[in-house]
Every structure is written in C-alpha cells, then in structure tokens.
Amino acid sequence: LLGPDGVPAPTVFAEMSALAAATGAINLGQGFPDEDGPAEVLEAAVQAIRGGANQYPPGRGTPDLRAAVAEHQARWYGLDVDPDREVLVTAGATEALAATLLALVEPGDEVVTFEPFYDAYGALIRLAGATHVTVPLRAPDFLPDEADLRAAFSDRTRVVLVNTPHNPTGRVLPVEVLRTVVELAEQFDAVIVTDEVYEHLAFAGTHVPPVTLPGARERTVSISSAGKTFNTTGWKIGWLTAPPALVEAITTVKQYLTFVNGAPFQPAIATGLRLPDAVFAGIAADLGSKQAILADGLAAAGFDVLRPDAGYFVIADAAPLGHDDARALCLELPRLVGVVGVPVSAFVRPDHVDGYRSLIRFAFCKRRSVLEEAVARLAGLA
Ligand code: PMP
Numbered sequence: 001l002l003g004p005d006g007v008p009a010p011t012v013f014a015e016m017s018a019l020a021a022a023t024g025a026i027n028l029g030q031g032f033p034d035e036d037g038p039a040e041v042l043e044a045a046v047q048a049i050r051g052g053a054n055q056y057p058p059g060r061g062t063p064d065l066r067a068a069v070a071e072h073q074a075r076w077y078g079l080d081v082d083p084d085r086e087v088l089v090t091a092g093a094t095e096a097l098a099a100t101l102l103a104l105v106e107p108g109d110e111v112v113t114f115e116p117f118y119d120a121y122g123a124l125i126r127l128a129g130a131t132h133v134t135v136p137l138r139a140p141d142f143l144p145d146e147a148d149l150r151a152a153f154s155d156r157t158r159v160v161l162v163n164t165p166h167n168p169t170g171r172v173l174p175v176e177v178l179r180t181v182v183e184l185a186e187q188f189d190a191v192i193v194t195d196e197v198y199e200h201l202a203f204a205g206t207h208v209p210p211v212t213l214p215g216a217r218e219r220t221v222s223i224s225s226a227g228k229t230f231n232t233t234g235w236k237i238g239w240l241t242a243p244p245a246l247v248e249a250i251t252t253v254k255q256y257l258t259f260v261n262g263a264p265f266q267p268a269i270a271t272g273l274r275l276p277d278a279v280f281a282g283i284a285a286d287l288g289s290k291q292a293i294l295a296d297g298l299a300a301a302g303f304d305v306l307r308p309d310a311g312y313f314v315i316a317d318a319a320p321l322g323h324d325d326a327r328a329l330c331l332e333l334p335r336l337v338g339v340v341g342v343p344v345s346a347f348v349r350p351d352h353v354d355g356y357r358s359l360i361r362f363a364f365c366k367r368r369s370v371l372e373e374a375v376a377r378l379a380g381l382a
C-alpha cells in the first residue's frame, strides 16, 4: 500500500481532490456528484433519524432493506433472492469487496481482474495476501482479448472479480465476455465476484449482471451500492447477494470490519430501490447527456476521447495535444487551466503503465454549467 517512494500514500482520489481544494480548480477527478439525488430518498433518511433509527441496525442489514434488495434483483433481473439468507448489507461496495476477498482468498491464491482496475482491488488483493492476475483492456475499444482472458486462469484462481459497467473505461462489458468468464470460473472452480455499482448508469448498451448467466448463480457474489444511483456516495450503503454459504462466510468477516453501519440510511435506500422504473431511466439519461457535454468538449479541445457506455467517467488521451505523461499533466492542469482529472495510470500496476501513460479520466457527474465551464477551460490547452 506504499507509494512509489516506499512511503504511505493517499489514494489518487484523495490526492486529486486535495489538489482541487488547494487550487480552487474544477474537480473532475474523484467521482462524486455535485447535486442531490431523489428528494424521496433524502426525506426518508430525515424521517428515519427523527423516528429514532439511530442505534446499531441488525448485522445483515435491516429486514426492510434486505427485502428491497431482493425485490430489486427480481424486478430488474428476474432473480429469486432470499432476503434472509442471500443478502448482506455493507458499508458501501468497498466493504463488500473487502469482506468477500478476505473471506474467500488465502495467501497463494490468485485473483483475476481486468486492467485498468478500480484502485481498491489491487490494495485489497494484497491485504488478503493473494496474487493479482490482470487481463488488459486496451485502446481503442478497451475490451479484453479472449486469449488473454483464458490465459489469466489457472488452478490457483480462487476469484475472478468483474467490474461492469467498468471504472475507469465506462465500458458495459459485452455478454460474450461475461459468458467466457462464467465458463472459465466453472472450469477452474473459481468464485465470480462482481462490482456493479454503476448498474443503473448505463446510457448506451444494456448492463447484464453476470449472475443471470447459465452456471453463474451458485458461484457468484454480486456487489452493488446506492452511492452512484441515488447521489449518496457519502452514505456508504452497499450490499451483496450470494448463495447462503457464501453470505455466511462473508458475514463472518464483515462483522469484524464495521460490524454494521448507516442505520437511518438503510430505510432511505430501501425507499430509493423501490422508486418507479422511470426514475432510474431518468438518472441514466441525465448522465448520458452530461457525458455528451464533456466528451464533445474534450474532443473539441483536441483530446482523443473514448466514448463511455455508462458510469461517471470519460477517458481522454492527451497525446494528440503533445502530453505523453498524464500524471505530470494532471498535477499541472489546475495551474494551466483550472481543472482536475485523474491519470489512468493510477488504475494499472506500476509495471503495466505502457499503453495508458497519456490517458486521463475526467468525471461528468457534475452540473451542466460546471461541465460547460470545465470544457471551456480545457479548450485553452490546445
Ligand atoms: N467500485 C467501483 C468500481 C467504484 O467506482 C467505487 C467508487 N465509486 C466503488 C466500488 C466504491 O463504492 P462505495 O462508495 O459504495 O464503497
């Protein structure tokens, strides 16, 4: 977990948010919205606090939120999930990932992920003492090569961790890729762990939860979170669904990480998960239009832009503007144009930076006026 110089290092998100705060630059680095989400969700939390939901909730989450998660899986994906035995509420997707990896993985085991990968994956795999095996996603389409995916599996593969929709590329992974993942997990007897925190933020393409594919149900831990869907990243309410024996094992670890969290936010997120389909469609459409403002603006400013299918982020290549080192450019961007982004090199292993060196991730989960101002500023780079 040490930085390049061997000293404890903050995450790239903390680093870049601090840079934005220190310089007053527009923060398109760390992915968090600058507006509140659905009013019903906020009001439900206020009511829950006033109503006394202020002590430890049950260890697996409030029965009502677990029921809402099960209803959500049935409504959106046709899954039959037992709210008492197959759902665990967690402190964000992050705790679900941590508890799952610590519960399932032993030193010497291998964990397969795509690369670039969300930064916590690398750290958690190391904390679990496991070996991280990566499958590259490369320009121009950032989809995995089937041969690379097959080559990543071995008899030591314990977990394959699949993030779709994907951070930082914004790709919705195609169902053929997911089918190959399931086939390989069956062949090597691995557990599939998914990270679907952007499940409701697909504005192009359709998100397919891996657990819905044949053969996946009995070996899949599906992880999601409320932060992105309802603009409540600070509430840290996440959950996982899995077969009872896996939930049992993961709960055993989770009880010693946070024990429980977010008593008044759990009923509020249950309210959110039960909102009508049209609300969810509106959330994705809103982000799609914001994505267009940023992606079009970056292209006009001279970047090569990877158009995302989903999520909060767009990847822009600064090489056409003469910048080959995105990390150095990100540190200079506040001074040059008053904008903060995150170098994609933060999502790859230090020895795998080739091919990603000139890429920057910018967040578009911001108000339109903020995105328009950011784009106008970035045009000054040319
Ligand atoms: N997974 C991915 C892919 C993410 O981008 C994030 C953060 N936005 C998380 C997990 C963490 O989610 P949470 O805040 O619910 O812990």
Ligand code: GLN
Binding pocket: 011, 013, 014, 029, 030, 031, 032, 167
């Ligand atoms: N998931 C958010 C991102 O990718 C950041 C969360 C964090 O700061 N750890 O920007």
